Amino acid sequence: MTTPAEMTDQQADSAGARNLRRRRLRIVVRHAILVAWALVILFPIFWMIATSFKESGEWVAWPPHWIPQQPTFKNYSQIFTFDTMQKGVAREATEQPFNVWGPLGDSLLICTVSALIALLLGTFLAYSISRFNVGGKHFRHAILMIRMVPPIVIAIPLLMYYAIMIPLAAETVLGTRIVLFDTRVGVSAIYIATTLPFVIWMMLTFIEEVPYTLEHAARMMGAGRLYTLRRVVLPLVGSGMVVTFLFVFILNWAEFLLALTLTHPDVVTLPVLLNKFQSASEGRLFGPQAAIGTIITIPVVVLGMLIQKHLIRGFSFGTIRK
Amino acid sequence: MAQIVLKDVVKKFGAHVAVKGVNLQVRDSEFLIMVGPSGCGKTTTLNMISGLERPTSGEIAIGGRVVNDLEPGERGLGMVFQDLALFPHLTVYENIAFGLRVKKVAEREVDSRVRAAAEAMHISPLLAKRPAQCSGGESQRVALARTIVTNPAVFLMDEPLSSLDAKLRVDMRTELKRLHARLKATFVYVTHDQAEAMTMADRIVVMSGGVVEQVGEPLEIYRKPASQFVAGFFGTPTMNFLSGKIESANGGLVFQASNLRQRLAASLPSGLAGRNVVLGVRSEHVTVGANGGTPGKVQLIEPLGAESLVFFEFGGATPLVAKIDPERSLDTGDNLTFDFDPAGCHLFDADTGARLN
Numbered sequence: 001m002t003t004p005a006e007m008t009d010q011q012a013d014s015a016g017a018r019n020l021r022r023r024r025l026r027i028v029v030r031h032a033i034l035v036a037w038a039l040v041i042l043f044p045i046f047w048m049i050a051t052s053f054k055e056s057g058e059w060v061a062w063p064p065h066w067i068p069q070q071p072t073f074k075n076y077s078q079i080f081t082f083d084t085m086q087k088g089v090a091r092e093a094t095e096q097p098f099n100v101w102g103p104l105g106d107s108l109l110i111c112t113v114s115a116l117i118a119l120l121l122g123t124f125l126a127y128s129i130s131r132f133n134v135g136g137k138h139f140r141h142a143i144l145m146i147r148m149v150p151p152i153v154i155a156i157p158l159l160m161y162y163a164i165m166i167p168l169a170a171e172t173v174l175g176t177r178i179v180l181f182d183t184r185v186g187v188s189a190i191y192i193a194t195t196l197p198f199v200i201w202m203m204l205t206f207i208e209e210v211p212y213t214l215e216h217a218a219r220m221m222g223a224g225r226l227y228t229l230r231r232v233v234l235p236l237v238g239s240g241m242v243v244t245f246l247f248v249f250i251l252n253w254a255e256f257l258l259a260l261t262l263t264h265p266d267v268v269t270l271p272v273l274l275n276k277f278q279s280a281s282e283g284r285l286f287g288p289q290a291a292i293g294t295i296i297t298i299p300v301v302v303l304g305m306l307i308q309k310h311l312i313r314g315f316s317f318g319t320i321r322k
Numbered sequence: 323m324a325q326i327v328l329k330d331v332v333k334k335f336g337a338h339v340a341v342k343g344v345n346l347q348v349r350d351s352e353f354l355i356m357v358g359p360s361g362c363g364k365t366t367t368l369n370m371i372s373g374l375e376r377p378t379s380g381e382i383a384i385g386g387r388v389v390n391d392l393e394p395g396e397r398g399l400g401m402v403f404q405d406l407a408l409f410p411h412l413t414v415y416e417n418i419a420f421g422l423r424v425k426k427v428a429e430r431e432v433d434s435r436v437r438a439a440a441e442a443m444h445i446s447p448l449l450a451k452r453p454a455q456c457s458g459g460e461s462q463r464v465a466l467a468r469t470i471v472t473n474p475a476v477f478l479m480d481e482p483l484s485s486l487d488a489k490l491r492v493d494m495r496t497e498l499k500r501l502h503a504r505l506k507a508t509f510v511y512v513t514h515d516q517a518e519a520m521t522m523a524d525r526i527v528v529m530s531g532g533v534v535e536q537v538g539e540p541l542e543i544y545r546k547p548a549s550q551f552v553a554g555f556f557g558t559p560t561m562n563f564l565s566g567k568i569e570s571a572n573g574g575l576v577f578q579a580s581n582l583r584q585r586l587a588a589s590l591p592s593g594l595a596g597r598n599v600v601l602g603v604r605s606e607h608v609t610v611g612a613n614g615g616t617p618g619k620v621q622l623i624e625p626l627g628a629e630s631l632v633f634f635e636f637g638g639a640t641p642l643v644a645k646i647d648p649e650r651s652l653d654t655g656d657n658l659t660f661d662f663d664p665a666g667c668h669l670f671d672a673d674t675g676a677r678l679n
Contacts, residue, residue: 211405211407213403213404213405213407214407214409216374216394216401216403216407217401217403217407217409218409218420218424219373219374219393219394219395220372220373220374220394220395220399220400220401221395221420221421221424221472222393222394222395222396222421222424222425223395223420223424224395227424231420232409235411236410236411
């Protein structure tokens, strides 16, 4: 016979067990959804990496070869070759020899230099906006409007300026040609302009976490503005600057539309190169294209993982404070 | 010489007037404490002395030199901030050395002066640590060491003890007073804590609403507050205030409020008769158990150890508080009679709050 006390204990037990079951079920469902979504997201990346190790016959084989049946490094050796004329990209059938070195150099140079310059300008701008209210109360929001313009809207007008109006104007006024179209300077300049809002917003969040009193203390001890910036403010936002640099670097690294519009044929960035793997006889050269895609993705993934936590903060445009 | 003179100093932030014409003379080697509630303009006044804020009008002179247009670093001051403002990315040593390095002092001298300052503040073992690794009291000493290392003639302190726990705060008060005695520099110290002001200051400046209410030595301010505001700000528990009227009776003056009739000191000018006033009396000047006193009823007893506080009501608008011997057997609900010591009665104008006696 059970006493009333025991009965309530049992009831409590079964209620607890029900709760536990429900919680477990919720976890299982949640994970199932997340895993399914991850598969959807990751499948193209898997396919790209698999294709980069496939022989040309397997690229479009049907039924598809999920895993390369004769794994090969040929695609990689082709894009990384120094001997462009002979081995070229797509063996005997290719009329266009491609290799990755030129575009890789262009991409690295343009992305690094423009990210560095944007970082430098943006940090000082963010500092003056934060400390001196430069541009007034709404300036920081006005800056964001640059990012609200879709690149396609400015691409063609920019092309007109780059290719025709600036060279013409320079020639008329200065007597010398200023060439921005299809130059590294031209691409870098537009990258600096388009990423500056990001730099300003990210650096604003970091700089505004530096208490004013630290600067006041330095000032009381006789330190000038630049000394204080160099010895107090910049060291404190140093890690933020690294994160911002990497973030902007990734943005530039993956930029396609503006680079495509404003260059040809001398300057080629990696995303633009991706688009060029077309041969008359073989159609798309999926293998080398996938190899380059893989190469482009690696730094993005590595850098992204490094700054994961800060990326979220960067995307939230500084609305989250401690 | 580090005398500080403020002449008609005004500070406006947009339409808001934070400091409304302050005149003040800080004597050389004095420990002056500015005290007042939040937003009374004391920190703004300190910041104008430091140079971190520029006065809207008026003149500030340090050591006989007008400093209105001088950068903070050129005024020969040292400042300790409320949040201490230690540089988190630098070690304690580098924090203390910062001011000397700005002034491009030779590295060997930097080293000896930093070590001497650390020695003086008993923080030598901390030199290699970061501020985050120091306790509250240690950080406090680091901030002081960083300030004394440049030998300023004037120390400005903006509520430097507010981040410490109660016990440490009391210890640091003693330490600061000792430091002042040793350095013989001018200290200007801002706090909202009246106890801090009473215990450390040579002179106290009481501010309220952007104006100076009273300047004086601690006991003078306690015994002879210039206004009802000052009277209420200093002392624990807060002074008892009663609104009423002065009447003349038997050739002297009495204070009349509801059922309370209080004889006043004979020295008062008879011209006060008929005025509406606020009478202030501290708890230690309320005598409980007086013969022929006003009756009241005990609401609450707070034993403090050496004495007890008894809160009682007597039919007036607010209850009164008196300090009594803790051995007295009084209990909540007991009846008592009370009286005020006429010498301990302060009279304030009912409208302006200005002192009348």
